Amino acid sequence: MTARPTRHVAIDLGASSGRVALGTVQNGKLEVEVLHRFPNGGVPVGGGLQWDILGLWREVLYGLKLAGQRGEVASVGVNSWAVDYGLLDAHGDLLGGVHHYRSPRLDGVMERVRAELGDDAISGATGIQFLPFNTLYQLAAERPERLAGADLLLLVPDLLHFWLCGSRVTERTNASTTQLYDPRTGDWAWALVDTARIPRTLLPRIVEPGTDLGTLRPQVAAETGLTGTRVIAPATHDTASAVAAVPATDDTGWAYISSGTWSLVGVEVLKPVLTDAARALNLTNEAGIDGTTRLLKNVMGLWIVQECRRAWNADFAGLYADAATLPASGSVIDPDDVRFLAPGTDMPERVQAACRESGQTVPQSPPEIVRCVLDSLAHRIADVLDGLQDVTGIPIDTLYVVGGGSQGDLLNQLTADATGRTVIAGPVEATLIGNLLVQAQAGGHLGGLRLRDVVRASSDLQTFMPASGHARATRAATRQTGRGVTP
Structure with a gap:
């Protein structure tokens, strides 16, 4: 008997381009169709470099609208590059823009923080490679007044999930890239957070890949035609x-x-x-x-x-x-x-x-x-x-x-x-495939198959x-x- 197909949407934001793709799971195989592609990249602003996050959101909504025209969609999830974030105020509004990890604002910051905190305190707590754009150093480069007005930090895919359904959490795989996460406890490296003078309240609750974050906001559902679609965090x-x-x-x-x-x-x-x-x-x-x-x-x-x-x-x-x-x-x-x-x-x-x-x-x-x-x-x-x-x-x-x-x-x-x-x-489209199959697995749509079994059956x-x-x-x-x- 042929199983009923289920459809899922992956939003994949890369440093140079983004995609919205529809994945159909049926009989142990996954078919992927890219519905919408759009460019991405840094925008020079005031001597720095930022992401056009609102432009990305506009493109995401357009891609979801194309998905809505194809019929019922079980779930949607976002993945992106790591370390970059948006700051929300107490009303949930975005404070300023989203800084780019290649921004010159980070010049010399890692060296300063390492000298102040010590490599043992940083690496010993997080087990993360020293890279000058890690979230730890980005926060150290923030203007004090912007941090003072911030209520919550959301990494880029978590920010889009918030705009999609209102969730205020961070997914584990991306949290682990920040050099603020303790891989032994599975929680934020609170002692390092305190030593770096980062307000604890900025950091949201951490959830697992495959977590159901809720349904699309009513206004998003109305804009895209997606009714009853769940937002499921992939490996973001x-x-x-x-x-x-x-x-x-x-x-x-x-x-x-x-x-x-x-x-x-x-x-x-x-x-x-x-x-x-x-x-x-x-x-x-x-x-x-x-x-x-x-x-x-x-x-x-x-x-x-x-x-x-x-x-x-x-x-x-x-x-x-x-x-x-x-x-x-x-x-x-x-x-x-x-x-x-x-x-x-x-x-x-x-x-x-x-x-x-x-x-x-x-x-x-x-x-x-x-x-x-x-x-x-x-x-x-x-x-x-x-x-x-x-x-x-x-x-x-x-x-x-x-x-x-x-x-x-x-x-x-x-x-x-x-x-x-x-x-x-x-596979070439590994990021899309992984995103879609984590969603499908979370929804119980793989029929007991292991995720990588489906990958091999679906790939050249x-x-x-x-x-x-x-x-x-x-x-x-x-x-x-x-x-x-x-x-």
Whole structure:
């Protein structure tokens, strides 16, 4: 007998674009249709950088209206990038805008806070990688008068859930990215919160992925035509949703890359890893679905190539095709060097400067620069995987690459060669899939199947084997010091 299909809507907000997608679950498979795509990005404001959060909300409502035209929708949920937030006043109104994590307002703030509070107090309490845009440092950069007028802090997906249904909570996977969350207690790191002089009342109650947050507000239902639709929190951190959609068949022996603007390289473990070795590697412990922990490291990812492409006004496909015809560059940069963090059309010159300063051959043409960056990413990923394997003591044989970056055959092959591991690429729409399936699972619509069983049944995957004799033989060059964001 054919099961009755159920429909769910995923709202996926990324750093450069957003999507509203309709997912249909039937007979153990998921079909995904993107109904609406829209651009996103930082907006320069008064010397800083902010998100156009109201513009994003307008696009979300339009996407939901398109979903409402398709018929009954069981649930909707939002995921987004991490660490950024909105502040609400006592009436629930947004105070000012939502600052962008690449805003220059954060320059030097992490260093100041670390000097004041001490690394032991911060890392020991949270187990989170030191990154200059973590929520802890963003709050330290706030104007005192804005904080004084704030009643509640909501991370970006939680803010949209509030506008959708009135919920005033934060979902665990995104809360765990803030460097204000204690992975041992599953609550806010209250001692650190107090030491950092952050009002406790700002931080909302933490809920699990799959929590039913309520029905759409009447005005949202009227605007979109969605009647009786529930709002269910997925894994609201986009990486957590993507990792939920990793098509792994085993519980251990594999790692993942959520590949896009950032490359989030990690393993899934049953409990946080808070050892000195993990701290020395500046690894991060973030919450996953079903009580798991994502032990990972943020690597700069395709951001450098994206900014180079913007500087050249060039086509991604053409750049990749030309770079694939070149031999290995022989020059490698540290993609986590802080010089690459800020946006700018001078990104190609930054890559060249890094090579020049380290005494390496300087790439000249756009394809040469792209090949240098991709070689560097592959070698950096290999180093991170080796560190994860050392820290956990679990051999890693297979690397799953999910997300938009999984479409880059050249980078996938370079990664297989540099790591000496099998690379399995796909699904491309991992974040949407993870979001939709967590909603469906929460509503009891998977028919007893495990979430990853549905992912495999619904996905086309591609396998890349390391070239013979290539395994991890040429990686010493990536161990340069650089001016990275890690200490």
